[in-house]
Amino acid sequence: MTTLETTPSTTGSEQTRLRDISDAEFTGAYGCDRFTAAVILNRLRYAVEHMSTGFMREAFSPIIRDWYDFACTISGPPRHNYPMAVVSNSLVVFLGTLGDAVRNTVEEFGPENLSPGDVLICNDPYRGGTHVNDVCFIRPVFVDGEIVSFVNMRAHQLDMGGTVPGGFSATKSNVYENGLVIPPMLLWSRDEPVRSTFSLIFDNTRWGGMLLPDFKSIYQQLALGERLVLENIERYGLDAYLGTLTYACDTSAERMRDAIALVPDGEYTGSALIDADGLDDSIDYTVQVTLRKQGQDIEVDLSGTSAQARTCINCGVLDAKTAVGVALTMLLDPEVPFTSGTWRNIDLATPPGTLVSSLPPDGGIMMFWEASGAVVSAVFDALNPALGEKGVAGDYGSTNTHNASGVTADGTPWTSATQCGGEHGPWGATKEGDGDSYTVLFFLNNLDPATETIEHDSPVVMLRKEHAIDTGGPGTFRGGAANLKDTLWLSEGNHYLSPFRTKVPSGVGANGGEPGPNGAIWIFPPRDGADDRPAMLGTTPDVYATSTPVAGVLDPVTKALDPVDGEYHYFASRQVWQTKTGSILRCLTNGGGGWGDPFARDPERVLADVRNEYVSVAGAARDYGVVVIGDPRSDPEGLRIDVQATAALRNQPS
Amino acid sequence: MTEEHDTPPTPVLERIPVHGDCPRCGAEELRRYPVVSEGGWFEVVKCQQCLLSLDRSPWSRLGPIQLLTDLL
Ligand SMILES: [Zn+2]
Secondary structure, X not given: OOOOOOOOOOOOOOOOOHHHOOHHHHHHHHOOOHHHHHHHHHHHXXXXXXXXXXXXXXXXOHHHXXXXXXXXXXXXXXXXXXXXEEEOOOOHHHHHHHHHHHHHHHHHHOHHHOOOOOEEEEOOHHHHOOOOOEEEEEEEEEEOOEEEEEEEEEEEOOOOOOOOOOOOOOOOOOHHHHOOOOOOEEEEEOOEEOHHHHHHHHOOOOOHHHHHHHHHHHHHHHHHHHHHHHHHHHHHOHHHHHHHHHHHHHHHHHHHHHHHHOOOOEEEEEEEEEOOOOOOOOOOEEEEEEEEEEOOEEEEEOOOOOEOOOOOEOOOHHHHHHHHXXXXXXXXXXXXXXXXXXXXXXXXXXXOOEOOOOOOOOOOEOOHHHHHHHHHHHHHHHHHHHHHHHOOOOOOOOOOXXXXXXXXXXXXXXXXXXXXXXXXXXXXXXXXXXXOOOEOOOOOOOOOOOHHHHHHHOOEEXXXXXXXXXXXXXXXXXXXXXXXXXXXXXXXEEEEEEOOOOOOOOOOOEOOOOOOOOOEEEEEOOOOOOOOOOOOOOOOHHHHHHOEEEEEEEOOOOOOEOOOXXXXXXXXXXXXXXXXXXXXXXXXXXXXXXXXXXXXXXXHHHHHHHHOOOOOHHHHHHHHOOOEEOOOOOOHHHOEEOHHHHHHHHHOOO | OOOOOOOOXXXXXXXEEEOXXXXXXXXXXXXXXXXXXXXXXXXXXXXXXXXXXXXXXXXXXXXXXXXXXXXX
């Protein structure tokens, strides 16, 4: 079994295209005919989805059940260098790092030390990417005493020890404060649980009672995956199975090569800013990227990126690699299946010890997706000007993660993790249309927890979860709207808030579109002496004066957004934001960027936006040159466009 | 800004010059440095003009990170 080619242009010659090789050549290269390869690949995709569904159905942990914070993959054997050929439809940051995580974990443990029925684990960000909460579970698949494949899952565990319950905080200084680091170890050995490994985890983490049933479920899903892989090998033969894994990676590589070829040869630079780390706000952090593109190859150089942060807002190099793969996939060919082959013609060159290639023990890694998300933004920033209409506008940039815990009046402890901040928000617009409004960062691909679940599990009432008006970056296609979330807390609480990108827009424009505006976070303490139900908060700028700002660039007096003359408020000026019963937390995300000239937007689309309250009447005139007459609240059906006034506005010399 | 700190220096990737010229484009600008790509870390000798890799050898498994346990 050989792959057709495995390295970027070592010879510089044109590779034979997969569709152009003869049937005989195909069978020679991949151990089966084209039809069989397609059938096996689809059956393997079914396998990872089947594993995912099983886990989702059985999981006890809310972050699995409500967020889909896990992913499944199938990798090839050590002698093929562990190609990651099949991925589930789920969390992209997990998929991007799992290929390397499996290789690094198995190589360190020693494939010769593995047996049928083993489950190997590792959660070290430097060995496998992401953060310590994300544990990799790896099960070897044997045929006739030889490892032929691995079925894998990475799943977020609600707690991995360290100084902060749940772990989501930018304030931890190093790997020791961060949480338990598990090197490659067996969790099951020949289908028997390894008690010492379980004890290591339960003795060093909180909420083990939630972790244990999830571990058991993961074990069952891996056994299911193994069984389905073996059924395929039994039915189609080992050569056809292994050849299909190679074929899957070669397909990604070929399509990514074609996509890269669309970029004009040259050198492109871009950057993205992170506001501050968790120590103080004296340093902001820049991700700097230079893409050098020649023919079918790209070298992505992260030189110029800030040194690693003093607290755990860093990511590891495998996350940076994932981000580069995601950014190029989204910009160039979103249909490319995300396998190891995605990176065949991409080299990532990075100095060690940066914000996005941090080193232990001081370069702690927790909020990894924030740093690697800035890599995505920087690649967009670099390539958008070169791509013209193929450019893609930026997203809301930060999950603005919220974590809180406390004890209710009757003494019941509660915790709320990644539900009540600005975790969900908009995407930017593309040549295909407006940006989506309420989704997750480009490379996450999670679910949104249900309001009923959130209110059931914690003493909180979700007052608002809505699209904020005039927050999509104007363009021929509009950016998605920022999300405005108000939560009322029925108990005293300790809150951790981590918004990282409020200083400059993350929702960069594309093809002449405008960036989306930035958001912020405020806490509204209960009014003095008010024992009745707190009133809903308005959304006009005058409501903020009584607030305690947590983050954002705000007017020093009114505390309303003021991106031009405002003052930056630092999210970790208090490590823990303590709130009284009756406090309201407001999180406003950044807006998505617009695509194309806003004055070229079809006036009918602007009218529809006014009716749906994506755009105000004033915003329609100011941002789009469209004069809308009427009131969207009292008479939505009566709204109309003043054609003459619109023409006059749009034809004004700018 | 609440207080002033010295911003730490920006780390630099060392690209070691290699004698010779590129067999594809003729440029006399070959450099040796680590990259991460499909298959993990490699030390490459690469033309800085046309990106041709003259050599790609597997590098340290975790890149610049060394494990103390590797000394066992
Ligand atoms: Zn050259």
